[in-house]
Amino acid sequence: MSNAKIGLVHLRRINPALNMRRYYTLSIQPTLFGGTSLVRHWGRIGTSGQSLIETFDAAEDADGALARLERSKRCRGYVDP
Numbered sequence: 001m002s003n004a005k006i007g008l009v010h011l012r013r014i015n016p017a018l019n020m021r022r023y024y025t026l027s028i029q030p031t032l033f034g035g036t037s038l039v040r041h042w043g044r045i046g047t048s049g050q051s052l053i054e055t056f057d058a059a060e061d062a063d064g065a066l067a068r069l070e071r072s073k074r075c076r077g078y079v080d081p
Contacts, residue, residue: 007063009070011078012045021045024073028062031055036062040069 007028014021025041036059043049056062 007066009066010081011070011073012081013076013078014045015077022078023049024078026066026069028059028066038062038065038069 007026009026011024011026012022013024021044023042023045025039027039027041029037029039031037036056038054038056040052040054041049054062054065056065
């Protein structure tokens, strides 16, 4: 079994002047075959948005990818709700 941390990050970016209301969610989930998946979900607040799932063999790789994406989104103005 994988040693992945079950991670969950919710971020929002709201700017009324630009009519911008976005969300970005990152989560780490185990797969059925012993790997780890990084699930990304994003879109405009109030919509169903889009999703992308990346699968990693090593839990550390998924944790690293989550940390990189979270850092990137925070640099672009996303904050905790």
